[in-house]
Amino acid sequence: MAVTIKSPHEIALMRESCRLLAIVHDEIGKMIRPGVSTYELDKKAYEMIKDFGCTPNFLHLYGYPATICASVNEVVVHGIPSKEKILQEGDIVGIDMGLIYKGYHSDAARTHGVGEISRADRQLIDVTKQSFFEGMKFARAGNHLYDISAAVQQYAESFGYGVVRDMVGHGIGTRLHEDPEVPNFKPRGKGIRLQPGMTLAVEPMINQGTWEVEILEDDWTCVTLDGKKSAHYENTILITEGEPEILTLYRDGREV
Numbered sequence: 102m103a104v105t106i107k108s109p110h111e112i113a114l115m116r117e118s119c120r121l122l123a124i125v126h127d128e129i130g131k132m133i134r135p136g137v138s139t140y141e142l143d144k145k146a147y148e149m150i151k152d153f154g155c156t157p158n159f160l161h162l163y164g165y166p167a168t169i170c171a172s173v174n175e176v177v178v179h180g181i182p183s184k185e186k187i188l189q190e191g192d193i194v195g196i197d198m199g200l201i202y203k204g205y206h207s208d209a210a211r212t213h214g215v216g217e218i219s220r221a222d223r224q225l226i227d228v229t230k231q232s233f234f235e236g237m238k239f240a241r242a243g244n245h246l247y248d249i250s251a252a253v254q255q256y257a258e259s260f261g262y263g264v265v266r267d268m269v270g271h272g273i274g275t276r277l278h279e280d281p282e283v284p285n286f287k288p289r290g291k292g293i294r295l296q297p298g299m300t301l302a303v304e305p306m307i308n309q310g311t312w313e314v315e316i317l318e319d320d321w322t323c324v325t326l327d328g329k330k331s332a333h334y335e336n337t338i339l340i341t342e343g344e345p346e347i348l349t350l351y352r353d354g355r356e357v
Contacts (some may be wrong), residue, residue: 104272104280106298111205111274111341112213115300118155118202119337119348121295122209126148126196126349129169133213134192139171143182146198151177156201158208158277165321170197177306177314177331178210179266179321182188187311190216193226195323195333197304199277200354206277209349210335222330225262229307229332232285240338240345245290246281253305254286263312265331270304271273272332295340302313304335 107115129142138170147168150157157168165179171194172180173188180186180195190192195212212226233329235256239248252262270283281293285305308314310329317324325331 104293104299105274106296107274107300107339108298114203114205115207115290115337116348117203118200118207119209120209121153121155122198122200123149123201123349124353125157125198126209126211129196129258130211130213130342133188133194133215135188135216135223137188138309139173139180139182139186139188139194141190142196143167143169144172147172149198153200153202158199158201158206159197160166162277163334170195172197172331174330175307176224177323177325178333179323181292181319181321188215189219191222191330193222193330194284195219197333197335201351204275206275206335207235207337207349208273208277208335210304210333212332212334224260225307225309225330226332228257228260229305230334232305232307233303233334233336236305237338237347238344239341240295240301240303240331242295242297242340242342243304244295246283246295247287248257249303250284251287253303257285257307263308263310265306265314267308267310267314270302270335273300273302286324289334297341300318300337301325301340302337303334306331308331
């Protein structure tokens with residue numbers, strides 16, 4: 102496993118890549134309402150990323166056909182945007198995307214409610230996000246990678262939710278997917294020891310029911326096996342000597 106340690110120069114480039122992505126996420130979030138197609142969200146994200154002089158890193162990666170993943174309700178991840186997929190009152194939609202700035206990748210995901218959503222769906226979104234921050238309590242130099250994983254799993258499962266096993270987070274840098282894999286559940290062992298300069302994309306994917314998923318015939322769309330809803334929350338982070346730096350949040354800590 103070749104885990105890269107970023108230099109101060111590389112970290113500066115990743116900070117800017119992540120700062121720009123946070124802006125795009127913020128704008129896409131403002132567009133989400135009943136009657137909007139996921140194609141419209143994808144088109145706006147593409148235009149903003151290109152206007153920044155950056156490249157959408159999901160587009161054409163492994164053959165993926167869009168700038169964003171727009172995953173509605175029972176879709177866990179990798180929902181392909183389309184003109185036919187119109188957001189409805191009460192839906193939840195996970196938006197996952199990233200960009201490349203001067204050769205350096207960023208990656209983040211947010212799950213939004215569409216109009217008025219149920220209390221149960223709001224709790225799912227909130228717990229998924231908080232599970233990420235529970236993991237961040239252990240994301241510091243000297244700890245082990247799976248300390249993060251265990252904290253995410255323990256928090257989400259305490260609400261009776263299923264923690265997806267088939268999809269995991271990852272290292273990130275000059276490639277979108279670098280070593281190490283970052284599970285949202287505790288595997289055997291401890292995982293690598295965290296070091297300052299590591300950059301990771303930590304991304305809990307949490308289901309209202311079973312953790313089990315299946316892939317649809319398009320070879321991309323990942324759905325819950327029982328048809329219950331799923332939420333996704335992700336940030337690109339930097340391991341430091343102290344608290345982790347969450348690069349895809351605004352500098353004042355405000356969420357997007």
